[in-house]
Amino acid sequence: MLFKTIRTVGLVFVALVSASSLMSVSFASQTVQPVQESSVSLAINGTFTQGALVRGQVDKGAEVFLNGERVAANKDGKFVIGFEREAPLEQQLMVKSASGELLVRDITLSKREYDIQRIDGLEPKMVTPPKEVSARIKQDNINVANARSGNSELDALFTKFEWPATGPITGVYGSQRVLNGVPKWPHYGVDVGGPTGTPVYAPVDGVVTLAEDLYYSGNTLILDHGMTVFSTFLHLDSMTVEVGDKVKQGEQIGTIGATGRATGPHLDWRINLGKMRLDPQTVVSGTPNK
Ligand SMILES: [Zn+2]
Numbered sequence: 001m002l003f004k005t006i007r008t009v010g011l012v013f014v015a016l017v018s019a020s021s022l023m024s025v026s027f028a029s030q031t032v033q034p035v036q037e038s039s040v041s042l043a044i045n046g047t048f049t050q051g052a053l054v055r056g057q058v059d060k061g062a063e064v065f066l067n068g069e070r071v072a073a074n075k076d077g078k079f080v081i082g083f084e085r086e087a088p089l090e091q092q093l094m095v096k097s098a099s100g101e102l103l104v105r106d107i108t109l110s111k112r113e114y115d116i117q118r119i120d121g122l123e124p125k126m127v128t129p130p131k132e133v134s135a136r137i138k139q140d141n142i143n144v145a146n147a148r149s150g151n152s153e154l155d156a157l158f159t160k161f162e163w164p165a166t167g168p169i170t171g172v173y174g175s176q177r178v179l180n181g182v183p184k185w186p187h188y189g190v191d192v193g194g195p196t197g198t199p200v201y202a203p204v205d206g207v208v209t210l211a212e213d214l215y216y217s218g219n220t221l222i223l224d225h226g227m228t229v230f231s232t233f234l235h236l237d238s239m240t241v242e243v244g245d246k247v248k249q250g251e252q253i254g255t256i257g258a259t260g261r262a263t264g265p266h267l268d269w270r271i272n273l274g275k276m277r278l279d280p281q282t283v284v285s286g287t288p289n290k
Contacts, residue, residue, distance in 0.1 A: 040103035050112040051279035061098030082273035114174035140214040147210035147222040154226030156205035163288035167194035173279035188277040189268040196265040198256040202247040218259025234268035
């Protein structure tokens with residue numbers, strides 16, 4: 001990857017960057033220290049693994065780039081990046097300060113191992129949906145995409161997430177499900193088991209963008225946490241908020257259920273960054289046990 005010539009404090013340097021090598025900089029005719037030791041500030045809150053949502057902060061006015069692509073930062077210099085389930089392990093984060101100084105950090109994500117989970121005995125119509133529901137499923141998908149299409153200025157995503165329910169973890173992100181012998185999409189949520197009626201709370205503040213009964217996921221709630229970060233809660237028994245409601249962290253939004261395609265009552269909690277499906281366990285610490 002070749003970055004453009006960047007003009008800084010009246011001088012010009014050219015940075016040649018590859019994903020695997022450290023960046024070296026020629027500054028006029030003299031070689032300067034590697035930019036990793038630059039004074040450009042970069043704070044990171046997160047773990048560099050596949051599936052991770054990572055929050056960060058730079059000085060006001062600085063620009064952030066991930067693999068050469070500009071990442072939006074808010075007025076406080078806060079930004080969010082994500083790495084999908086099978087994201088390439090070699091990544092590069094670059095910060096350009098308001099004065100043009102660069103910080104380049106080469107990142108190697110830790111590789112995840114995902115489980116294969118076999119579930120048999122499902123009603124065949126829930127594995128391969130009957131033709132007459134295909135229009136409904138298509139509409140469900142449109143509604144979900146719309147509910148996650150906003151880019152609000154909320155900054156709730158930068159606060160500490162809490163588990164939305166208490167109970168044992170019964171399913172994890174990334175595992176692949178084989179339903180009645182048919183391989184399906186990987187599982188993109190974390191499942192918390194609990195009896196029907198167990199309260200579900202907002203993990204951080206948010207605005208409700210969907211509260212609807214969907215074919216696969218049953219009663220489904222989506223919360224906007226800002227900057228294209230959304231939580232989704234699936235299979236709810238009840239939903240006690242409506243689209244447009246502003247909810248506070250810890251506020252009850254519904255109860256655990258087994259609606260839609262579920263083998264038993266549990267909460268399936270998902271995190272999206274735009275279209276990226278990320279692992280909720282990379283934003284919340286500990287376990288959801290009491
Ligand atoms: Zn699940």
